[in-house]
Amino acid sequence: MPTSKSAAKRVRQNEKQRLANKAKASAMRSAIKRVDLAVAGGDKAAVAKAVSDAFQKIDKAAKGSVIHANTAARRKALVARHAAALKS
Numbered sequence: 001m002p003t004s005k006s007a008a009k010r011v012r013q014n015e016k017q018r019l020a021n022k023a024k025a026s027a028m029r030s031a032i033k034r035v036d037l038a039v040a041g042g043d044k045a046a047v048a049k050a051v052s053d054a055f056q057k058i059d060k061a062a063k064g065s066v067i068h069a070n071t072a073a074r075r076k077a078l079v080a081r082h083a084a085a086l087k088s
Contacts, residue, residue: 024057024066028075031057035079039086051083 002008031054038046055076062072 021064021066024061024064028054028057028061028067032075032079035082039082042086044086047083047086051079054079 002011031050035047035050035054038050058067058072058075058079061067062069067075
């Protein structure tokens with residue numbers, strides 16, 4: 001338990017930020033899964049929209065330090081690779 005007012009405030013802030021980070025990470029993972037589902041469906045227009053959305057979510061997660069920049073680059077490459085599999 002925090003003993004000072006400032007420590008109590010930090011506990012509240014940390015919990016609020018933890019939930020925000022969790023939401024960003026979850027949204028990113030969901031967007032990546034939507035790309036895989038669109039690729040499995042075979043609809044090129046849906047894949048293009050899903051890839052765009054996934055890239056946006058990945059970039060937002062990296063910008064907010066939810067994931068490292070190199071992890072973001074790796075995940076974007078993975079998404080692009082999955083999307084390219086449909087075209088070939």
